[in-house]
Amino acid sequence: MRNRLMATAAVLAVLTPSLAFAQASTATGAVGGAAVGAVVGGPVGAVVGGAVGATMGAAAEPPAEVRTYVVQENRPSVRMERQVVVGEPLPSNVRVYQVPNYSQYEYSVVNDQRVIVEPGTRKVIQVIP
Numbered sequence: 001m002r003n004r005l006m007a008t009a010a011v012l013a014v015l016t017p018s019l020a021f022a023q024a025s026t027a028t029g030a031v032g033g034a035a036v037g038a039v040v041g042g043p044v045g046a047v048v049g050g051a052v053g054a055t056m057g058a059a060a061e062p063p064a065e066v067r068t069y070v071v072q073e074n075r076p077s078v079r080m081e082r083q084v085v086v087g088e089p090l091p092s093n094v095r096v097y098q099v100p101n102y103s104q105y106e107y108s109v110v111n112d113q114r115v116i117v118e119p120g121t122r123k124v125i126q127v128i129p
Contacts, residue, residue, distance in 0.1 A: 062116050062126055066099050070107040070114045071128060073097070077109040084110050089122040096122065 078094050090096065096106040096117055106119045114128040 060125065062105055063102070066102050066105050066116065067126070067128060069099055070116060073107070075109045077112045080110055084113060084115055084124055084127055086124050086127060088124055090115065090117055090124065092122075094122075 075097060080091070080094070084090070090108060090110065094108050094110060096108045096119075098119075099105045099107060099116075103119065105116055105125070106122075107114060107116050109115070115124055116126045116128070117124050
């Protein structure tokens with residue numbers, strides 16, 4: 001039993017950061033972590049995975065100040081044929097803007113939705129409808 005729990009924890013330690021980073025919130029991080037944990041370790045894995053997923057989901061979510069700033073800014077919307085997806089980068093022709101005092105975040109407005117992205121990679125962190 002102890003070996004199974006240790007194996008579950010090891011697998012979660014490897015898988016959860018990448019899965020949780022793609023999540024948009026603490027709640028979805030918890031659900032994703034619980035699902036991975038349940039597959040790997042059954043009920044105990046689901047509990048451990050849910051807790052780890054919630055923690056990682058909260059870490060990946062931009063602070064409220066960033067979301068408030070992005071919502072209040074008046075920027076033109078860019079049209080894209082495809083849907084914006086969390087974890088996918090924005091095309092290079094989409095202009096992104098800096099968030100003051102938060103150099104780890106940039107944003108844009110795409111298809112009338114505000115989008116928070118990582119600088120450099122342009123990977124979408126969160127979509128604000």
